[in-house]
Every structure is written in C-alpha cells, then in structure tokens.
Amino acid sequence: MIFKKPIRIGPTKFKIFQWMMHIVILAWLILVFYQGLTDQLGGDPVQSLLDFTGIGALNLLVISLVISPIASYLKFGQFIQLRRPIGLYSAFYALSHLMVFIAFELQFEMGLVLSEIIDRPYITVGFTAFIILSILAITSINNIKKKMGRKWFTLHSLSYIAVILGGIHYLWLVKSAWYEPAIYIIVSLLLILLRRKKLQKCSNSACMFIYTVLLYMHTTWIYRQRAPL
Amino acid sequence: MIFKFDKANSLSENDVTDESIYKQRRDILKKLGYLGAGSLLAASGSASAGPLDWFSSDKAEAFKTTPLSFKKSNLNLEIQTPEQKATSYNNFYEFGTGKGDPVEKAQSFQVDPWSLSIEGLVEKPITLGYEDLFSTFNLEERIYRLRCVEAWSMVIPWVGFSLASIIKKAQPLSSAKYVSFQTLYDPKQMPGQRSRFVGGGVDYPYVEGLRLDEAMQPLTMLSVGMYGKTLPPQNGAPIRLVVPWKYGFKSIKSIVKIVLTDKQPPTTWQNLASDEYGFYANVNPAVDHPRWSQARERRITSGGLLTQNRIDTLPFNGYEEVASLYKGMDLRKFY
Numbered sequence A: 001m002i003f004k005k006p007i008r009i010g011p012t013k014f015k016i017f018q019w020m021m022h023i024v025i026l027a028w029l030i031l032v033f034y035q036g037l038t039d040q041l042g043g044d045p046v047q048s049l050l051d052f053t054g055i056g057a058l059n060l061l062v063i064s065l066v067i068s069p070i071a072s073y074l075k076f077g078q079f080i081q082l083r084r085p086i087g088l089y090s091a092f093y094a095l096s097h098l099m100v101f102i103a104f105e106l107q108f109e110m111g112l113v114l115s116e117i118i119d120r121p122y123i124t125v126g127f128t129a130f131i132i133l134s135i136l137a138i139t140s141i142n143n144i145k146k147k148m149g150r151k152w153f154t155l156h157s158l159s160y161i162a163v164i165l166g167g168i169h170y171l172w173l174v175k176s177a178w179y180e181p182a183i184y185i186i187v188s189l190l191l192i193l194l195r196r197k198k199l200q201k202c203s204n205s206a207c208m209f210i211y212t213v214l215l216y217m218h219t220t221w222i223y224r225q226r227a228p229l
Numbered sequence B: 001m002i003f004k005f006d007k008a009n010s011l012s013e014n015d016v017t018d019e020s021i022y023k024q025r026r027d028i029l030k031k032l033g034y035l036g037a038g039s040l041l042a043a044s045g046s047a048s049a050g051p052l053d054w055f056s057s058d059k060a061e062a063f064k065t066t067p068l069s070f071k072k073s074n075l076n077l078e079i080q081t082p083e084q085k086a087t088s089y090n091n092f093y094e095f096g097t098g099k100g101d102p103v104e105k106a107q108s109f110q111v112d113p114w115s116l117s118i119e120g121l122v123e124k125p126i127t128l129g130y131e132d133l134f135s136t137f138n139l140e141e142r143i144y145r146l147r148c149v150e151a152w153s154m155v156i157p158w159v160g161f162s163l164a165s166i167i168k169k170a171q172p173l174s175s176a177k178y179v180s181f182q183t184l185y186d187p188k189q190m191p192g193q194r195s196r197f198v199g200g201g202v203d204y205p206y207v208e209g210l211r212l213d214e215a216m217q218p219l220t221m222l223s224v225g226m227y228g229k230t231l232p233p234q235n236g237a238p239i240r241l242v243v244p245w246k247y248g249f250k251s252i253k254s255i256v257k258i259v260l261t262d263k264q265p266p267t268t269w270q271n272l273a274s275d276e277y278g279f280y281a282n283v284n285p286a287v288d289h290p291r292w293s294q295a296r297e298r299r300i301t302s303g304g305l306l307t308q309n310r311i312d313t314l315p316f317n318g319y320e321e322v323a324s325l326y327k328g329m330d331l332r333k334f335y
C-alpha cells in the first residue's frame, strides 16, 4: 500500500465525472416520479416510489460512507469530494421518501402520520434516520461547518448511526426476505469497524448519544418481538 | 342466493387492457434499466416492480392464455382493476419476492399436463388433468374484491367454480374437518424454490388451509381464469383458490393437491411468523398487523399517483354473509 501511486484525474475530466453523477442521480429520481404520475410504474405506483426512494436513500448513504475508505486505500484524494454531494442526495432521497409516504401513502392524514411514526417501530427507526440525515445536511453548509470546528466531525459520525437505522428500518418492514436488509446491516457494521480509530476520537457526549440510540433500538426490538395485539 | 348470473355467454372482452400499453411499459422499463446499469445506484430486486428491476431479461415469450366460455357476472358494482395491473403486480414468492418478479420469471411455466388431486378423508378421491379443470364443472364469472395483507386491494373478475362442488363430488367423510392445499413443488420451474434468497426464506411447497365449513361457503371458489381467459402463471395458473373475505395469501396458487383432514393443517405464513399471520387471516380493519394498520387500504385502479384511492377496509372485506361462520369466536385471538 505504501508503494502505491496516488491517483489523480485531470480537473476537466473530474468535473465531467461530477456532472454525470449529478445528472444520473437527479434525472433518475425525476424520471421515476414522472412515471408515477403518468401511471407507468406498475400495479402500485405509490409502493414503487416508496421502495425506489427508500432503497435510493440507503444506497446513496452507503456509497457516501465507502468513499473515504476507498479513497484512502487508492490514495485517490479527489474522490473524497464526492462524499458530500452524495450524502446530501441521500438526505434528499430520504426527504422524497417521507413526502411520498405523507402525500401518497397516507394522503395527508396528518394524525395518522404522527401515530404511524410513534406506533410502528420500523417507521420510528426510519424517521430517526431521516432526522439525523437532515441535521447532517443542514450542518454541511460551509459557514456552519467552519463555525463548528472539531464538533462537526463528531456530529457527522452520526451518519454511521443513520445507516444502521436505515438497515434496521428495512429489516423490520420486510415480510420474510430478510437477506437483503441483513446485507446492508453487515456492510454498515464493517464500515464502522474500518473507521473505528477515527470514530474513537469522537467526544464523550457523542459516545453517550450513540449509546442512547443503541439502547433505544434494543427496546424497540423487544417491542417488535412482543405478542400480537 | 348470493349470486345472480346472466345467461351463458361465451368469451367476453370486458375492459381488457390492450397489449400495446403493456408493451409500452416494458419498453420504458428496458430503457430505464439501461440507464440504471450505468449508474452508481445498485438495484435491489426486493419489493418493487418497476425501475429497479434491471436484472430482468426480456427474452421470455409471454405465456399464452386462452379465452374461456362461462356464465358472465352481472354484478359489477365497483371499478375493476385493469387487467394489465392485476397480471403484473403479484405476490408469488416461488418466482421471487418482488411484485414484478412473477410476471418476469413465470412466462415459460408449464401448466399442461397438470394434475390436481382431491384426497384424504373422502369417499371418492378425484384426480383432474389439465383439460378436466375446465370441463368438469360449469364455469362462472365472479367479480371479487381481493385484499392483500399488505394493505392494497384489487377488484378482479375471476372465472371458476365453487370449491364446494368439487369437495361434494369427492364425498367427504364425517371425520373431515379441515381442507389443506398445496402448491406445485417444482424447483426447476420455480426459482424461488431453488434458492432461499430468491424465495424469501419460505419453506416450500407453499401450503394453506381452511376449515371445512369455510371451504363449503359458496363464495369460496377455485379459479381457472380471470378477465375471461385462462389464468396467467403469475396469477396461479392453471388453478388457484379464491377466498374473498380473507387476506390474499390464503388464496393459494397453482394447486396440485387438496387434502381433507381432521386436524387443523399448517399454513406457510403461520409457519413463518405465527405472531403476524394466523390460520384464519380474515380481513379485519380492527386487528392491525403488528407492523402496520389494516384499517384502510389502497385500491389499485387505473391512473397514476394523483388518482390513488385510500378507502376504509371493511370487516370480512365487505362479505358480511360469512360472519356467521365465526360466531362466538374472538377474532382478535383467532386473527
């Protein structure tokens, strides 16, 4: 690894690559919404959109988290620049996911939106992940980032919690096909393992927070295992 | 009398969606797939049809259905689900867990020859071959609501006959109390049975069961067709159960065996998660699935996102006449 040459791409080529990434991620989302509106999304367009945006958010989040390890392994510094936009797109996909849920799945029955978030452990977990992603998205504005200094890195290590919560959300909503969500959870745990040195530098308060989240997840898991109503 | 039927009417072409719309959709999916493959977003074939399915091959030729003759139903109170949607949005884990998997992967499914046997606690066991499925009983059309446990629903014109008529023909013994059903087990044809990953971790063959009085209820039917034609494989060709007041997973597909028993038979979803799916599985807005509400449902009709209907779910899916079967039972306990 020490002998490996750093990778560098010409700035124009890299710009083109970045633009392609933006176009693909955005155009895909727009196209799928367009298909939904024009009844070209199969039997249940609402379900298809929920699935597309949910999987999209989770995939983008995982991709944003594997960028650092890959970049440092390949000594490909420029690659890191993709981390922020992809993380932001993950938050944006998660926002569209929530909007589909509110507007099309529950058709603006706001009381039900609230009770679903509280009563259904898998939605509670997904919503928690969404809140984390939103906070991370807002604090990724440059000015805020500068003001926060070191705290910023601590805060943004919550993305590892978000990806685990996303995986658990997925695991709890499937009826029986648990393999795919399990793969996401395993990959997330591997990522945490890879980054454990960096993550250990987080302050005590972050550790406390993470511990609280884990405890809370554990209780919801027990709740999920309870006898049926 | 619950049903009223018109005079015999051969071959209907009610509101059959024409082939071109279907083709058009497939083409768009293909284009999307092309776009998808080049991008960073990895697809998951999990719970969705549509743009995520870019692993599907388009080579398979569509399964050929044939028009049936039957007594047409004159009860047509609700807007029917378009045929194209009812035949492309399916749960049939033998062909994959995604809603679009069955239509993609089942087109080469062999239904002829077929053998359906009725055995167990009966006087006269019966075996029906493929042709017999269509010729032994008078076929009639019945337009039923289908309510999936996942909180969506359709309105589908089935063609078939009462389950009661075939059971009567086999002459049940007085000791018979339950009826169990089994789907074909053929891993060569059903990829979900070859791999636990594709088949959603289900132990195959898929099995279902009814109490004998539920099986004899005149609403309970064996369907051999829909929208005036024989069933396509994704909907359970060549013969499937339809129990309209129960969640869809009770309506077992591609049946090869019906056995009358004296004990309550095991059912696939109960085996998988008995705290979530019971033996009875009657549609009941008052009893939630542990993970989601059953109070309302999304009716699948035509139109895009903006025309989706959320409607109240009715007890017994609106088929109140079956309530007497469950007198004195606590339906929260027997969910």
Ligand code: HEM
Pocket (backbone or CB within 6 Å): A050, A051, A052, A053, A054, A055, A057, A058, A061, A094, A097, A098, A101, A105, A123, A126, A127, A128, A129, A130, A133, A162, A163, A166, A169, A170, A173, B044, B046, B047, B048
């Ligand atoms: C904002 C709060 C959220 C709500 C209310 C919510 C709700 C839902 C619902 C209702 C479904 C469909 C369940 C079904 O198939 O029956 C779903 C699926 C899904 N959601 Fe969420 N979710 C939220 C946040 C998230 C976040 C933040 C992620 C990812 C990081 C995510 C990832 C997924 C995935 C992967 C699926 C499964 C897609 C599939 O089945 O293919 N969700 N969500």
